[in-house]
Amino acid sequence: MVRFALGRPNALERRPKRLARAIPAMSVGIASLLPLAPVVAEVGWMPDTGLLLLLAWRLLRGDVIPAWWAAPLGLWNDLVLGHPIGLSVVIFSGSMILLDLLDRRTMWRDYWLEWLLAVALIVLAEVIRWQVDGAMGARYPLATILPASAISALSFPLAAWAASRIDHWRLGR
Structure with a gap:
């Protein structure tokens, strides 16, 4: 009774947020906006936060x-x-398909394996972007994508922590 009077619902009264199904997609869309922060740099070192949160x-x-x-x-993300x-579209869809295939093949995953999978997909995405940039006429050495890949x-x-906190909030836990 006291908790109810203080405005803090107990575990039985907590429920998922109204748009709980759309919150993950909205968070990825908002994360895609983060590289638009006004930071001046000669080379693109800002990570693709939309891809990071989608993978997370x-x-x-x-x-x-x-x-x-x-x-x-x-x-x-492209727009x-x-x-x-x-x-x-190709990078996000390919990443989701690859992760679906890996889910069917692996029996278990721990945090380190998930991080390794994410790093492999991030580096693959950077290399694909580098290849597309080269095909469009922007020739630069492969070493310039190393800072963005490392970051x-x-x-x-x-x-991953942000996704877990958003998920915790989304489900009303």
Whole structure:
């Protein structure tokens, strides 16, 4: 009775938020906006936060983001960040498909294996972007993608933590 009077619901009265199904996709869409922060740099070192959070959600809970959501989220990422239309669609969709295939093949995963999978997909995405940039006429050495890849790989645990906190809040725990 006292907890109810103080405005703190007990465990039986807590429930998921109203838009609980859409919150993961909205968080990935908002994360895609983070590289637009006004930071001046000669080379692109800012990680693709939309991809990081998508991978974090997919590895945290495989059921909250269906594979087909990767295409609209990738299109949003392309439109916001100015990538060629379809590049993030292919990267996001390919990542979701690869993770679905790996889910069917592996019996268990721990945190280190998930981090290794995320790093492999992040580096693959950076190499694909480098190849597409080269095909469009922007020739630069492969070493220029190393800082962005390293920063993305090291910031994946932060994205995984953010996804877990959002999931905790979303479910009303």
